[in-house]
Amino acid sequence: MTAHAPVSVAPEEARIVGKPRLRRFQQASWDEKLIFELGSPGERGVLVPSADPSLERPAIPAALRRAEPPALPEMSQQQVLRHYLRLSQETLGADLNIDVGQGTCTMKYSPKVNDQFVRDPRIASLHPLQDEDTVQGVLGIIHSLEQLLKEISGMDRVSLQPGAGSAAIYTNVAMIRAHFAARGELEQRDEIITTIFSHPSNAACAKTAGFKVITLHPDPDGYPDIEALRAAVGPRTAALLITNPEDTGIYNPRIEEFVRIVHEAGGLCSYDQANANGILGITRARDAGFDLCHFNLHKTFSTPHACGGPAAGACAVTEELAPYLPRPTVEFDPESGTYRLDDDRPESVGKMRPFYGVVPNLVRAYAWIMSLGAEGLRAAAETAVLNNNYLLHKVRQIPGVSVPYAAGRPRVEQVRYSWQKLHEDTGLHSEDIGLRAADFGTHYWTSHHPYVVPEPMTLEPTESYTRADLDEYAAILAEIAREAYEDPETVRTAPHRSTIHRVRPQALDDPAVWAVSWRAYRRKVLGEAGRR
Amino acid sequence: MTRVGLVVNPVAGLGGRVGLGGTDGPDRARTALSLGARPLAGARAAAALGELAARAGEPARDELLVVTAAGPLGAESAAAAGLTERIVYAAGTGRDTSAADTAAAVRAVVAEGVGLLLFAGGDGTARDVLGALGDVPCPVLGVPTGVKMHSAVFAVSPRAAGEVAAAWLARTGRVRVRDAEVMDRDEDALGEGRVTSRLFGWLPVPDVPVRVQQRKTGSSAALPEAVGGIAAEAAERVGAGLLVLGPGSTTRAVAAALGADVSLTGVDVLALRPGHPPRVVARDAGEDALLALGPAWIALSPIGGQGFLLGRGNQQISPRVLRAAGGRERLLVLCTETKLAALGGRPLLLDTGDDALDAELSGHLPVITGRRRTSLYRLAM
Numbered sequence: 001m002t003a004h005a006p007v008s009v010a011p012e013e014a015r016i017v018g019k020p021r022l023r024r025f026q027q028a029s030w031d032e033k034l035i036f037e038l039g040s041p042g043e044r045g046v047l048v049p050s051a052d053p054s055l056e057r058p059a060i061p062a063a064l065r066r067a068e069p070p071a072l073p074e075m076s077q078q079q080v081l082r083h084y085l086r087l088s089q090e091t092l093g094a095d096l097n098i099d100v101g102q103g104t105c106t107m108k109y110s111p112k113v114n115d116q117f118v119r120d121p122r123i124a125s126l127h128p129l130q131d132e133d134t135v136q137g138v139l140g141i142i143h144s145l146e147q148l149l150k151e152i153s154g155m156d157r158v159s160l161q162p163g164a165g166s167a168a169i170y171t172n173v174a175m176i177r178a179h180f181a182a183r184g185e186l187e188q189r190d191e192i193i194t195t196i197f198s199h200p201s202n203a204a205c206a207k208t209a210g211f212k213v214i215t216l217h218p219d220p221d222g223y224p225d226i227e228a229l230r231a232a233v234g235p236r237t238a239a240l241l242i243t244n245p246e247d248t249g250i251y252n253p254r255i256e257e258f259v260r261i262v263h264e265a266g267g268l269c270s271y272d273q274a275n276a277n278g279i280l281g282i283t284r285a286r287d288a289g290f291d292l293c294h295f296n297l298h299k300t301f302s303t304p305h306a307c308g309g310p311a312a313g314a315c316a317v318t319e320e321l322a323p324y325l326p327r328p329t330v331e332f333d334p335e336s337g338t339y340r341l342d343d344d345r346p347e348s349v350g351k352m353r354p355f356y357g358v359v360p361n362l363v364r365a366y367a368w369i370m371s372l373g374a375e376g377l378r379a380a381a382e383t384a385v386l387n388n389n390y391l392l393h394k395v396r397q398i399p400g401v402s403v404p405y406a407a408g409r410p411r412v413e414q415v416r417y418s419w420q421k422l423h424e425d426t427g428l429h430s431e432d433i434g435l436r437a438a439d440f441g442t443h444y445w446t447s448h449h450p451y452v453v454p455e456p457m458t459l460e461p462t463e464s465y466t467r468a469d470l471d472e473y474a475a476i477l478a479e480i481a482r483e484a485y486e487d488p489e490t491v492r493t494a495p496h497r498s499t500i501h502r503v504r505p506q507a508l509d510d511p512a513v514w515a516v517s518w519r520a521y522r523r524k525v526l527g528e529a530g531r532r
Numbered sequence: 533m534t535r536v537g538l539v540v541n542p543v544a545g546l547g548g549r550v551g552l553g554g555t556d557g558p559d560r561a562r563t564a565l566s567l568g569a570r571p572l573a574g575a576r577a578a579a580a581l582g583e584l585a586a587r588a589g590e591p592a593r594d595e596l597l598v599v600t601a602a603g604p605l606g607a608e609s610a611a612a613a614g615l616t617e618r619i620v621y622a623a624g625t626g627r628d629t630s631a632a633d634t635a636a637a638v639r640a641v642v643a644e645g646v647g648l649l650l651f652a653g654g655d656g657t658a659r660d661v662l663g664a665l666g667d668v669p670c671p672v673l674g675v676p677t678g679v680k681m682h683s684a685v686f687a688v689s690p691r692a693a694g695e696v697a698a699a700w701l702a703r704t705g706r707v708r709v710r711d712a713e714v715m716d717r718d719e720d721a722l723g724e725g726r727v728t729s730r731l732f733g734w735l736p737v738p739d740v741p742v743r744v745q746q747r748k749t750g751s752s753a754a755l756p757e758a759v760g761g762i763a764a765e766a767a768e769r770v771g772a773g774l775l776v777l778g779p780g781s782t783t784r785a786v787a788a789a790l791g792a793d794v795s796l797t798g799v800d801v802l803a804l805r806p807g808h809p810p811r812v813v814a815r816d817a818g819e820d821a822l823l824a825l826g827p828a829w830i831a832l833s834p835i836g837g838q839g840f841l842l843g844r845g846n847q848q849i850s851p852r853v854l855r856a857a858g859g860r861e862r863l864l865v866l867c868t869e870t871k872l873a874a875l876g877g878r879p880l881l882l883d884t885g886d887d888a889l890d891a892e893l894s895g896h897l898p899v900i901t902g903r904r905r906t907s908l909y910r911l912a913m
Contacts, residue, residue, distance in 0.1 A: 196873075196907070207904060214898065215869075215907040218877055228908040231896040405877075427583060427691040452873045489586075 020472040022479055025441035028089035029499045035083055036518045039075035046077070071518075090499040092443055094304060098469045100391070101437065101444025103414045103458030104247050106277050106299035108384075111371070114302055114364040123363055128355035132341055138359060139339035143330045145366045152369075152377070153273070153293050154286025155316035160297075160357040161326045165274050166201040167352055168294035168313025169241070172270045173209040174349040175292060175317065175324040176239045179268065182347065189238035189267070195224045197246035199272055200449050211238060222405030224252050229261055237267035245275050247448075247458065248404075249388065249411030259289035268292065268321075276300045277462060278385045278413030281378030285316070292317045301365035312361035323347040330356065383463035384413045387470060391415075391461050394474035398481045400425060404453050414460035416453050423455045426484045428491055430455040433480050435502065436494035440476045533597040534588075534701050537646035537670075538581070539637045539661070541653035542604035544573045545677045573677040574609050576690040577652035580675045581613035583694025588702070599644045601637035609652070620644055631656070635664035642670045648700050648738065650693065654678010655716040658685050662714045662733050671709050672735045673697060682715035682844070684781075684835075685735045700738035709736040711781050713835055715845055731779045731797045731835065731845030758868045761903035763789035766831055766864050767804055769900075774813065774828035775802045775864075776857070778846040782833035782866050799848045801825060822853040830857050831864040839875045841865065841911065842893075843883030851886035859892060865899045865909075872899060872907055879912035887913070 058065070075083075099107040117123065126138060146158040162168035173192070180186040192206035195216045203213045214232050219225035224242070240262040245251040252258065259269045271285040271293035277300045285293035297312040298305055305311075317325065327348040328341035341356070372380060392415050396403055400422025403415060419430045434444045434457070448456035461470055484491050495501065506513045515521035522528045546564035585593045598615050600606030602622035610617035621640035623633040634653070638661050642649060651661050652675040661672060674686035675693040687693035711734035718730040763786040766775070777783045777800045787794045787802065791809050794800040798816030814821050822828075830853075835845050842849065854863075865880070880899075882890040890913040898906035 203905070212904040213906070215901070215905070217872075217907060217909055220877070222877075225896075225908075225910075228896045228910075232908050424689065427695065450869070450873065452876075454876070492586075 020468065020475040022475060023441050023472075025439060026497045027092070027438075027441075027499045028086070030086040030090060032083065032086045032090070034518070034521070035073045035075070035080075036071075038079060038083060039073050041074060043074040043076055043079075045075060045080060092438065092441070092498075097442045098465060098473045099442075100459050100461040100465055100470070100473055101434070101442060101457075102305070102447070103416070103444070103460040104275075104447045105305045106275075106296075106413075106460060106462055107304045107464075108277070108302070108462040109464035110302045110304055110364065111368070114367045117367055118360040118363050123359065126359070132339070136339055138363075139330050139341070139356075141366050142356060142359075142362055143332050143339055145362055145369070146330065148366070148369050149295065149314050149316055151374075152280065152284070153295075153316040154284035155293065156319040157317055157322040157325060157329075159315045159325045159329065159352075160312070160362055161352045162294070162313035162315060163353045163358055164309075164311035165199070165294065165296040165299075165313050166205060168296075168315050169199075169201050169270075169272060170205040170208065171313070171315045171326060171349065171352050172292045172294055172317075173205045173211070173239075173241070174352075175315075175321055176268050176270065177209055177211075178324040178347065178349050179321060180238055185266075186238075189236060191232075191234075191236040192239050192241055193229065193232050193237065193262070193267075194241045195243070195246070196450060196452060197224075197248055197250070198241060198243035199247070199274060202241035202243065202272055206239075206241060212236075218405055222407065222409075223250065223254070224258070226254055226257060226261070229258060233261055233265035233267065235266065237262060237265045239268040239270055241270045241272060243272035243275060245278065245412040245414075247275065247414065248406075248416040248453070249414045250406050250409070251279075251412050256288050263289065270294075274299060275413060277460075278381050278388070280381040281374060282381055286318070291321060297361050297365040302368035303361045303364045310358045310361060312358040312365070324349050326350065326352045328356065380463045381413075384461070387461040387463060387465060388413050388415065388459075390467070391459060391470050391474060394470070395459070395477060398474070398478045400481050400484065401457075401477075413462070414458060416448060417457045417459065418453050419455040419457060422481060422484055426488050428484050428488055430457050432491050432494065433457070433477070433484065436480045436483070436491045437476055438495040438498040440479070442473060442476060534592070534595050535597050535599050535644065535646040536584070536697060536701060537638075537641035537644070537649035538577060538598050538600040538606040538610060539634060539641060539649070539651045540573050540577045540601075540604060540606045540609055541634050541651070541657040541660075541677075542571055542573055544653035544657055545576075545679055546571060571604070573652045574604055575612070576677045577606070577609035577650070577675050578612035579690040580650060580652070580687075580693040580697070581609060581615055583691045584697045584701075585613055585615055585694075587695060587698035592702075599641050599646050601633070601640070605633060605637050618644070631660045634660040638664035642668050646670065648673060648697055650675055650697060652677045652690075654681050655683050655714070658683045658714045658735070659716050659732050662735055665735070669736065671700065671738055673700075673737055682717070684712040685714060685737050696738050708739045710739040711735070711784070712737040713779075713781065713845070715835065718847075730847075733797055734781065758870075758902055759785040760789045761905070762786055762866050762868070762900050765900050765903050765905075766829075766866060767806075769864060770804045770829045772805045773803075774825055775804055775810075776800075776817075776822060776825070776828050776830045776849065776853075777802065778830065778832040778849055780833035780835050780845075782868065782871070783831055786831065786866055797845075799846060801828070817848060819848050819850045819853060822848060822850075823856055825857075827862070828857050829862050829864055830854065831866055833866045834871065834875070834880055839878055839880050841880045841882060842890075843881075843885065851884045851889045854884065854889060854893075859889075860897070863893070863897065865897060865911075867899050867901060867907075869901045869907070872901065872909060879910040882911055882913050 094107055126135060142160055149158045162171050180189050190212055191214055192211040193214045194202045206213050216225050216228040244255055262269050268291045271290040273293050274296040276295055293316050295314045297314055324347055327345040328343040330339055331342045332339050389410050392411055395401055400419055402418045402421055404418050437443050444457055448458050515524045543561040546561055546569040596615055598610040598617040599620055600610055600617050602619045605623055607617050607619050621637045634657060649670050649672045651657055655678055658674055673693055673696055675690050676686040687696050714732045714735055777787055779797050792802050792812055795815045801814040801817055802810040803813050804810050832841050834841050882893055884890055894911050894913055896908045897911050899909045901907050
């Protein structure tokens with residue numbers, strides 16, 4: 001984003017294009033215990049002065065008070081600080097590595113100043129139950145962000161209430177249901193169409209809302225199958241829920257045709273724009289004819305996925321569907337110049353979550369858009385697409401890699417690659433390669449849903465990474481592929497220079513084994529009996 | 533000690549390189565050898581064992597015991613992979629082995645109690661294993677070395693077989709067995725000039741979906757629920773009426789989910805009525821019996837890894853039966869999303885022997901993938 005064209009390119013070019021150096025990375029390993037195993041009874045971080053006994057007035061009713069104090073760790077401040085610093089050194093954070101391997105998550109750099117805004121007491125100390133007269137500032141931010149997203153999507157109204165992308169998709173499905181219920185067509189229109197490479201949340205939300213789901217598979221060219229769509233639509237069609245570009249990075253070249261076919265059958269069209277990072281300022285959902293769309297603010301608009309949350313979703317709809325938006329809406333009264341919350345919306349689908357949205361993420365998104373402006377958004381999208389196709393050009397030359405579906409065509413902002421050939425040649429899996437990458441100070445992870453592409457790898461470089469970063473990342477993959485063919489054992493047993501050797505997946509996906517609390521850990525892992 | 537069984541059909545695959553369709557029977561094997569074919573099965577079995585040993589690692593590798601038959605029937609492969617073997621069977625006539633040797637070796641190996649039986653061969657060998665195993669509940673996995681491999685009991689490569697074996701023997705994570713189809717070319721049909729295959733039964737195979745993906749959360753664990761959803765959806769479509777169930781592991785699981793006890797490899801007919809358990813109207817029905825039914829729904833699932841929907845293992849559901857039932861409108865294609873995805877975008881295949889009917893059935897058809905869930909998928913000739 002900040003690169004300027006050098007005046008004289010020749011020497012610079014030579015320096016940048018030179019073979020990237022592979023890092024001799026070695027991660028810290030502190031062998032640190034869990035915090036519950038640290039400290040000692042009576043140890044304290046802060047000594048709170050005790051109040052005069054005559055002033056003690058229990059605020060909590062006796063019936064609600066614990067008989068015994070909770071089993072919390074007892075530690076001094078320094079021990080706590082040291083504990084978490086050690087853990088942070090054992091972590092490969094987004095600010096520490098070339099995080100292009102967390103494809104589907106749009107791991108762009110989130111400017112630190114945006115976090116300062118969020119931590120400012122004027123945001124951080126707000127309470128959601130405050131009277132609206134006292135929160136005019138944040139209501140103003142929400143209202144302004146809605147106006148910006150109207151412009152970005154081309155839609156007429158926006159709600160920022162959903163707490164995540166899937167919540168936004170569900171909100172859109174709920175509005176589709178309300179729309180057909182109001183027209184008395186809900187019984188007839190009980191089918192929702194989606195594609196296999198749309199985010200699985202679309203099918204899941206449609207089913208949760210009571211619709212039948214029809215999934216379209218790619219045509220022989222690798223694009224969403226328009227003949228299948230023609231066979232699927234009819235008087236039962238309620239809506240099309242479609243992600244575009246898909247997580248494969250493929251942009252549906254017939255997206256307007258898809259919308260037209262569904263509209264002609266009387267259905268609505270909802271655009272999953274979780275992958276909007278490559279099309280900001282270039283195409284708009286409304287211009288393609290869609291009736292609804294949603295954005296993942298935590299992906300495209302800064303706040304990159306944090307540590308799995310919090311997220312924030314935005315729904316945008318046409319005027320016709322506006323009455324069904326979640327309540328309350330934020331309204332601006334130009335006469336008094338004040339904002340107010342409108343809860344009196346009888347046709348609304350109701351609340352998607354308490355209060356008015358995940359405010360910290362809304363503030364970051366607002367700051368990010370305002371700092372870039374319209375031209376900056378388009379530049380971000382163009383840079384993200386350029387970065388992606390540059391990386392694609394380099395990665396597809398690595399032995400053992402292929403790019404399934406729509407072969408030879410460019411991709412938008414991410415690519416789902418396949419290591420199938422390398423797997424057949426060496427027996428190694430995509431997961432082995434991702435783990436070996438940790439020995440070079442980076443990684444790629446396992447979000448390739450639905451698992452249709454064999455031995456998948458999804459890379460999404462965003463606009464944040466430099467050419468040198470992308471060269472380094474590609475060189476790491478090329479080195480691992482070379483090792484896979486010449487010295488597969490090194491890859492199979494990787495990582496060797498990372499804190500943790502191999503994570504057993506059951507700890508994450510088997511309810512019988514996973515332990516997400518200290519109490520569960522003692523019961524399931526340490527085998528201590530009698531603990532709930 | 534961890535015991536793994538190994539039975540190699542040393543002549544499997546001989547016919548392939550020299551243009552013989554297969555190597556079933558001693559005459560073909562001798563012909564193949566005289567044409568210059570070189571045995572491959574033993575080396576491929578050794579490659580599978582080598583992968584198993586590499587994945588087991590130290591010290592588990594030293595704890596591996598290969599229970600096998602003498603010489604080319606397995607012991608040579610175990611030795612080539614550097615593993616300890618125990619020989620429990622020896623063929624009488626050196627390298628001139630037969631199907632009877634395969635069967636005898638299988639029986640001797642499983643009698644020793646092994647955690648998994650690996651066999652190296654093709655469809656013919658898979659049938660011999662199926663016959664010899666009988667009701668013994670021993671998990672089996674094929675190391676692909678044959679000419680014809682329509683069966684779904686084979687790993688995608690010898691190396692993959694070793695990997696699956698390692699995962700099964702180590703039992704990390706959720707490894708279950710699934711019933712995989714044993715198919716072979718239909719020699720009767722071949723005599724009539726038709727190339728087609730028949731379903732002979734199922735073998736329990738470790739369910740490690742390495743070909744599709746490595747770590748899809750709960751994919752195999754989710755299978756029974758998916759089948760339950762498919763069964764409920766199919767039952768609702770039929771309402772009160774007759775449901776013809778083609779052979780296939782999905783249709784069989786659907787029948788079980790509906791509470792019906794059906795035959796293993798045949799075509800069965802259920803009478804469904806909402807609120808009542810299904811009644812089995814016919815077991816192992818032939819074409820004539822199906823034609824006598826009158827209007828009925830026909831439930832099919834793709835067979836094996838090839839994606840054949842009609843014309844492989846279900847010839848009883850003939851063009852006449854399909855037309856009498858009502859054609860396309862009465863077809864219920866049942867398939868889990870996982871199995872459909874494993875086709876990698878290839879269409880479901882039709883080969884009824886009646887080109888006009890195949891053309892009529894071709895095109896997009898809703899495949900039932902769960903409760904209130906379908907995928908529009910291509911059927912092609």
